[in-house]
Amino acid sequence: MIALAVPPPIVAPAPPARVLTFADEFRFTASRRSIPAGRLLLQVKNIGEDDHDLRILGPRGTPRGETGVVGPGDLGRISVRLPRGRYTYLCTVADHAARGMTGVLVVTRKARRGAK
Numbered sequence: 001m002i003a004l005a006v007p008p009p010i011v012a013p014a015p016p017a018r019v020l021t022f023a024d025e026f027r028f029t030a031s032r033r034s035i036p037a038g039r040l041l042l043q044v045k046n047i048g049e050d051d052h053d054l055r056i057l058g059p060r061g062t063p064r065g066e067t068g069v070v071g072p073g074d075l076g077r078i079s080v081r082l083p084r085g086r087y088t089y090l091c092t093v094a095d096h097a098a099r100g101m102t103g104v105l106v107v108t109r110k111a112r113r114g115a116k
């Protein structure tokens, strides 16, 4: 009888989930509404005429990341690690959130390696 030793799989860090969000007056248009838990690279492209920003709030309303002000034509970014949960995001400039610059991002169970 021969016992074969199976080496453990080499685990490379998973690449971050990427979300691209366009910002203009007065809405966000996101490329995805749902991502797996883990690292997130969120980019915010300002395609409007006013300054905008984006702040992510955790399930209890705790800020988890923000871009700072993104001027017209500019690209802002947030790199953050997010566990499962329902997150909201908004523009904190003036009354933009009240005018509609809000959104929801759902973070689901971590994607299994090799899962399709």
Ligand SMILES: [Cu+2]
Residues within 6 Å of the ligand: 051, 052, 053, 091, 092, 093, 096, 097, 101
């Ligand atoms: Cu705004």
